[in-house]
Amino acid sequence: xxxxxxxxxxxxxxxxxxxxxxxxxxxxxxxxxxxxxLLAGEVGGVEFGKLPFGACEDPISxxxxxxxxxxxxEGIVVDNDVYxxxxxxxxxxxxxxVRKADNPQCLLGDFLMEFFKLCSRxxxxxxxxxxxxxxxxxxxxxxxxxxxxxxxxxxxxxxxKLSVSNMVHSARKHIRRHRRHDQSPINNDVLNSILQVSLSxxxxxxxxxxxxxxxxxxxxxxxxxxxxxxxxxxGGMRAVxxxxxxxxxxxxxxxxxxxxxxxxxxxxxxxxxxLLHQKLQMLNCxxxxxxxxxxxRKESGRDRKDTTSCENGLLGPESGRQGGSGGSPxxxxxxxxxxxxxxxxxxxxxxxxxxxxxxGAKGAKIKPEGRLQPHGKLTLLNSDEPLYIPxxxxxxxxxxxxxxxxxxxxxxxxxxxxxxxxxxxMQSACLLSDMESxxxxxxxxxxxxxxxxxxxxxxxxxxxTDETGQTVVRGNLSAxxxxxxxxxxxxxxxxxxxxxxxxxxxxxxxxxxxxxxxYLAVQxxxxxxxxxLPCILHAAILKVKEEESVEDIPSVRKAIxxxxxxxxxxxxxxxxxxxxxxxxxxxxxxxxxxxxQARSLKAKFGLGKGEKGEDTEGLEKFVxxxxxxxxxxxxxxxxxxxxxxxxxxxxxxxxxxxxxxxEDDPNRLGGSEDRKPMGGxxxxxxxxxxxxxEILLRTCVPRPAPYSKALPQRLFCVLMREEFRLAGAFxxxxxxx
Numbered sequence: 001x002x003x004x005x006x007x008x009x010x011x012x013x014x015x016x017x018x019x020x021x022x023x024x025x026x027x028x029x030x031x032x033x034x035x036x037x038l039l040a041g042e043v044g045g046v047e048f049g050k051l052p053f054g055a056c057e058d059p060i061s062x063x064x065x066x067x068x069x070x071x072x073x074e075g076i077v078v079d080n081d082v083y084x085x086x087x088x089x090x091x092x093x094x095x096x097x098v099r100k101a102d103n104p105q106c107l108l109g110d111f112l113m114e115f116f117k118l119c120s121r122x123x124x125x126x127x128x129x130x131x132x133x134x135x136x137x138x139x140x141x142x143x144x145x146x147x148x149x150x151x152x153x154x155x156x157x158x159x160x161k162l163s164v165s166n167m168v169h170s171a172r173k174h175i176r177r178h179r180r181h182d183q184s185p186i187n188n189d190v191l192n193s194i195l196q197v198s199l200s201x202x203x204x205x206x207x208x209x210x211x212x213x214x215x216x217x218x219x220x221x222x223x224x225x226x227x228x229x230x231x232x233x234x235g236g237m238r239a240v241x242x243x244x245x246x247x248x249x250x251x252x253x254x255x256x257x258x259x260x261x262x263x264x265x266x267x268x269x270x271x272x273x274x275l276l277h278q279k280l281q282m283l284n285c286x287x288x289x290x291x292x293x294x295x296x297r298k299e300s301g302r303d304r305k306d307t308t309s310c311e312n313g314l315l316g317p318e319s320g321r322q323g324g325s326g327g328s329p330x331x332x333x334x335x336x337x338x339x340x341x342x343x344x345x346x347x348x349x350x351x352x353x354x355x356x357x358x359x360g361a362k363g364a365k366i367k368p369e370g371r372l373q374p375h376g377k378l379t380l381l382n383s384d385e386p387l388y389i390p391x392x393x394x395x396x397x398x399x400x401x402x403x404x405x406x407x408x409x410x411x412x413x414x415x416x417x418x419x420x421x422x423x424x425x426m427q428s429a430c431l432l433s434d435m436e437s438x439x440x441x442x443x444x445x446x447x448x449x450x451x452x453x454x455x456x457x458x459x460x461x462x463x464x465t466d467e468t469g470q471t472v473v474r475g476n477l478s479a480x481x482x483x484x485x486x487x488x489x490x491x492x493x494x495x496x497x498x499x500x501x502x503x504x505x506x507x508x509x510x511x512x513x514x515x516x517x518x519y520l521a522v523q524x525x526x527x528x529x530x531x532x533l534p535c536i537l538h539a540a541i542l543k544v545k546e547e548e549s550v551e552d553i554p555s556v557r558k559a560i561x562x563x564x565x566x567x568x569x570x571x572x573x574x575x576x577x578x579x580x581x582x583x584x585x586x587x588x589x590x591x592x593x594x595x596x597q598a599r600s601l602k603a604k605f606g607l608g609k610g611e612k613g614e615d616t617e618g619l620e621k622f623v624x625x626x627x628x629x630x631x632x633x634x635x636x637x638x639x640x641x642x643x644x645x646x647x648x649x650x651x652x653x654x655x656x657x658x659x660x661x662x663e664d665d666p667n668r669l670g671g672s673e674d675r676k677p678m679g680g681x682x683x684x685x686x687x688x689x690x691x692x693x694e695i696l697l698r699t700c701v702p703r704p705a706p707y708s709k710a711l712p713q714r715l716f717c718v719l720m721r722e723e724f725r726l727a728g729a730f731x732x733x734x735x736x737x
Contacts, residue, residue, distance in 0.1 A: 008710070011698045012072040014079070014086065016690040020063040020646075022653040023604065051225060051543050052107035055596035060604070062099035065646060066631075067091035067638075079693075088687050094634035094643055098626055100597060108540060109589030115228045115536055116585055118237060118529040119578060125524065128241040207541060210568040213274055213534035216542065219263030220277040223247065224535035227528070240525045248520045251283060255513050258291050260284060268397030276531035278399040279516050285397050286513035293509075296501075366443040370499030380442060380449050381475075387449060390441035392434050393500045396507040424487040431488070433503055435495035447492045451477060534571050537584065541567070544591050551598045555628060556591055563587050594627065601626055605645050615641035651686050658684050693719040708733035 067088040078085045207213070214220035230239045254261055261284045268285060269278035371388040378387040398406070410426065413419035438450050451459045452475075461475040481488060523531070541564055548556045563584060570580050601623045607616065618635065622642045625632040634643050697715040702708040711731040718725045 008699050008701060010074050012074055012077075013068070013070045013696040013698070014072060014077075015066055015068045015694040015696075016086065016088065016091075017692040017694075018065045018067070018088065018650065018687050019691045020065065020649055020653055021061070022656060023058065023649070051111060051228070051539055053543055053547055053592065053595075054107055054599070055593065056105045056107065057101065058600055059101045059104040059593055059597045060098050060600045061101040063646070063649070064097045064099065065650070066095045066097075068093040068095070089638040089647065091637055094637040094646075095631050096626065096634055096642075096646065097631040098597075098601070100593075104593060104596065106589055106592045106596060108543060108592045109585070111228055111232050112536065112540055112585045112588065114232050114236075115529060116533070116578075116582060118231065118240065119526055119533065121237060121524075121526045123237070123524065123526075125241045125245055128238050128525065129245065207538050207564065209272055210564065211534050211538045211541075212272065212568075212571050213538035214277040215265070215273070216538070217263065218265070218277065219261060220274065220280060220532070221535050221539065222263065224532035225539055227532060228536055237525050240528070244523070244525065244528055248517070251280075251520060252517050255283060255287055255290075255517065258287060258294065260287055260291075269399045271400050271403075274531060274534050275400060276528075277535075279519055282397060282399055283513055283516045286509035286516070289507060289509040290513075366497065368443055369440045369497075370437055370501065371441045375453055378452060380445055382446060382449075383444060385442070385444070387445075387453065388441045389453065390434070390437035391500050392437045393430075393503060393506045395430050396512075428487055428491050429506060432491045432495055433500070433506055435492055436498040436503060437500045439495055439497035440499040443497065447489065448475065448477060450492065451481065451488075533581065537567055537571070537581070537588075540585075540588050544588060544595070547595050548591075551595055551602075553594065553598055553624070553627065556594050559587070559591050559594075563591070598623065598627055604649065605642065618642070619645075647686065650688070654684055654686060654688060657688075691720065695719070703730070703732045705733075709735070 065088075067086075069086060069091055070093060208215050208221075214224075227240055227243060230243050231237070235242075251261070253259075261280060264277075264281050264284045266284075266288070267281075269281040271278065273281075368388070370391045372391045373389050374386045375389045379385060380387055410423050413423045434454065435450060438453065439445060442449060448459060458478040458481050459475050460478055461473050463471050464474050466472050480486070541560065544556075544560055548560060566587075567581075567584050570576055570584065602620075605619050605623055607619055607623060619641055622632065622634075634640060634646070637643050638647055695717045697717075699713050700710040701713050702710045703713075711733060713731065714729040716727040716729075
């Protein structure tokens with residue numbers, strides 16, 4: 001018959017996979033938290049005012065090395081359970097993939113999640129710490145009631161004897177007397193350290209404009225960090241309630257003793273910040289106003305002591321006030337410290353006082369008061385006197401919840417004429433005050449003069465021709481000012497010439513401070529957590545930004561931008577969706593895990609020491625690819641920089657697994673002549689037995705007949721410890737069959 005057609009050569013590709021699970025040479029650098037060190041600066045340790053970061057366990061669990069021989073000829077290679085000619089170090093192609101740990105414990109994520117869980121709790125501070133822990137005895141309760149009542153009404157009784165500061169110290173002693181030392185959630189040393197850190201000032205970047213949190217150098221921001229750490233390390237919700245109780249007492253003590261709260265920007269509440277920060281700013285604003293009022297009172301008192309020319313008939317030694325309201329007999333100067341009125345300063349010259357007639361006397365020349373500065377070159381319309389800008393009261397600062405309440409009240413007045421008139425009167429308190437200040441600074445002025453300063457657009461000037469034929473400029477009030485029943489006209493007729501220092505206060509700092517302190521005192525731990533959650537997310541985003549800047553991971557940088565954008569949108573909603581905020585925390589946990597994985601890989605490949613070598617750039621690129629891609633080719637295989645490090649890792653793991661002595665240098669690269677055969681006696685192989693063998697047979701054979709066109713044929717085999725798989729792909733020529 002016909003001679004047999006010789007079979008074409010078969011191309012063989014073999015791939016061995018080795019798994020590294022034991023990282024002997026490079027231990028995980030992240031240390032577990034030190035629960036005993038209060039202010040330790042170690043990685044992962046507790047430091048009040050800063051959030052921890054990093055994984056407590058190695059986030060990289062396994063490294064899979066695939067060594068490939070793409071072109072082998074049958075019959076020249078021996079590979080079995082006892083001996084193998086295939087040396088991994090001699091393989092022309094290496095590729096690596098890493099297996100990441102499932103849900104590694106990350107410090108920042110754990111802190112955020114534990115803090116977030118407090119939002120769903122219902123208990124009040126009294127229920128947590130015990131209702132009796134903050135109650136006073138019956139006599140002490142009576143004293144407190146008297147102290148609070150004395151704050152709001154003038155009296156000759158010395159207020160310091162019943163001050164709130166004494167009450168606070170008494171309450172603290174009573175709390176500690178009813179709570180045993182071992183029952184306190186936070187010991188005194190830790191508590192004092194927390195309060196010191198909270199009330200100190202530090203500077204760092206901020207995102208509060210976007211996140212509606214608080215500036216990162218503010219008291220509110222640092223308080224949020226401390227409460228988060230206390231919740232995690234020092235007793236959970238009971239510790240949070242204890243810290244908040246002490247914080248509120250501290251705020252009351254500062255208000256009563258005129259101590260400014262550091263870490264808060266001066267001025268009215270910033271509506272871009274969270275409500276709790278606005279409340280603390282309001283309290284600080286109250287303290288500033290109270291200090292200024294007390295300072296003015298002291299200066300006025302010194303001036304009175306120096307005055308020797310005051311007549312008893314005009315200003316008696318006990319009066320303390322001048323003008324229409326008059327002082328009540330027997331009431332001392334100090335008894336009016338919380339009155340809504342301020343006082344005249346005693347004039348030092350009797351003759352000068354005699355020249356000042358009573359206000360409103362016919363033909364009397366009223367002495368101007370409360371002038372700040374001339375208003376350019378403007379003069380009064382009815383005289384040639386310069387028009388002066390008066391010293392005015394500042395508008396009462398308001399927080400967003402007060403503004404909301406005010407808006408609701410005004411909206412309930414309706415759209416009727418009576419409702420609109422009442423609404424205008426409620427909103428004209430500041431206008432009336434400014435009109436009185438303007439009249440005091442500019443005696444003989446008119447409403448037109450006031451409008452020229454206060455609302456120039458409502459004073460319309462035009463050129464007209466007078467009786468002599470000359471062109472002159474005349475002005476009139478705008479159309480809206482001439483509407484019958486205009487509120488400005490009514491307010492002007494009502495306003496008296498009273499300088500700002502003698503007007504009724506627009507901002508009652510005592511009332512507002514007590515309102516803020518009550519608001520703080522009734523906050524439950526869950527309410528507090530919801531208030532501070534924007535600050536904690538703000539701090540977490542800053543932390544991951546800081547850590548990412550060290551590692552420089554593009555995908556993480558993009559993820560942080562997305563998290564910031566989503567968080568800003570959720571936090572600015574009037575009623576935040578806490579489910580979406582929980583998703584934000586989960587995203588931050590993913591980012592933290594990726595950064596921890598990058599650090600783990602850099603440590604294993606010798607990139608975490610800060611030293612720059614000739615191979616550093618290539619290794620950094622290789623490590624970055626491992627994070628982003630499922631499998632990465634190793635340039636130079638076992639002889640390249642990355643391959644050499646991988647070889648060392650396997651050698652260390654093999655020696656540790658087999659308890660071999662370490663007399664040999666583990667840093668050697670080792671060729672086939674240095675290595676022992678796998679499974680052979682005597683030596684320790686550099687690599688463990690392959691976890692899997694993949695064999696691919698490829699050839700081209702004419703099928704189904706010898707004269708058919710030669711087509712590719714393929715047979716694939718996977719051999720593992722417990723199983724094997726075969727897969728074939730065979731092709732046939734169908735032209736004639």
